[in-house]
């Protein structure tokens with residue numbers, strides 16, 4: 001199999017954000033955004049936040065990640081978190097954090113409201129920071145029934161690891177009927193092919209890091225990322241891969257029948273699917289369905305990648321899956337917030353057009 005190939009052409013998923021006098025997306029802009037989500041599973045709203053609003057979001061992130069008592073996330077890759085290759089943590093429900101989340105919800109009401117009822121809970125508000133030396137996550141789906149937002153509070157370059165998506169792989173009634181009724185089977189094959197290449201990429205990278213001055217390995221890090229028996233779904237852990245204990249990708253996924261189908265269907269996979277890497281500019285916001293295939297790539301640059309993230313349920317979510325897939329801060333667990341709470345949250349009146357935003 002060849003190396004992982006990624007497209008950087010995101011034009012089909014982008015919609016320039018246009019706000020009305022109340023600071024909300026105009027009806028036409030919201031309609032375009034909903035169409036992108038329905039068609040591709042994601043939309044990138046460019047320029048949704050002004051530069052100063054994005055700066056305010058970045059300040060909230062710094063405030064959290066500079067706190068030694070921050071609440072680290074129990075998702076993504078725990079091993080990357082432990083070795084500070086990533087710093088995924090929950091933001092507390094302070095008044096500025098809630099106001100920032102409410103600004104996003106109110107601005108996006110005409111999009112979010114299409115998928116999430118007012119009573120649906122805010123599942124988490126987090127910050128996703130990755131540093132050089134992190135592992136490329138396996139391509140995966142998050143727990144179903146959720147809309148997630150990724151907010152670029154500063155420019156994210158491809159080398160910093162903008163999220164990759166496989167557009168059009170979201171799940172809905174009848175979605176398997178596409179591609180001659182083979183959509184789901186082909187999607188799983190494509191995912192397997194991507195994850196095989198990601199395993200090789202991660203192993204090769206860790207091997208190089210043994211002698212690298214750029215991202216030197218910490219004592220025990222190579223062992224923990226390659227030979228550990230500890231649960232972690234996004235490391236190239238050979239033991240768990242061979243024993244079939246990694247739910248995202250393991251030897252169990254690579255039986256002779258699958259290998260034969262990968263060979264036979266290689267042209268169909270190339271024709272129907274592509275891995276697209278986003279590189280959102282400061283102020284852009286990505287909305288995606290949690291059942292869309294995606295992955296957080298490794299950061300290959302010396303610049304940390306910082307993203308603000310929040311997720312809202314669009315359906316019932318079993319509490320077990322809530323804690324498995326999402327990391328609410330204890331303050332959010334103590335005082336839950338719904339989409340309706342965010343929409344009703346009192347905010348200062350919009351201050352008018354600034355830099356990248358356009359007002360209708």
Ligand SMILES: [Fe+2]
Nearest residue numbers: 140141142294
């Ligand atoms: Fe994910």
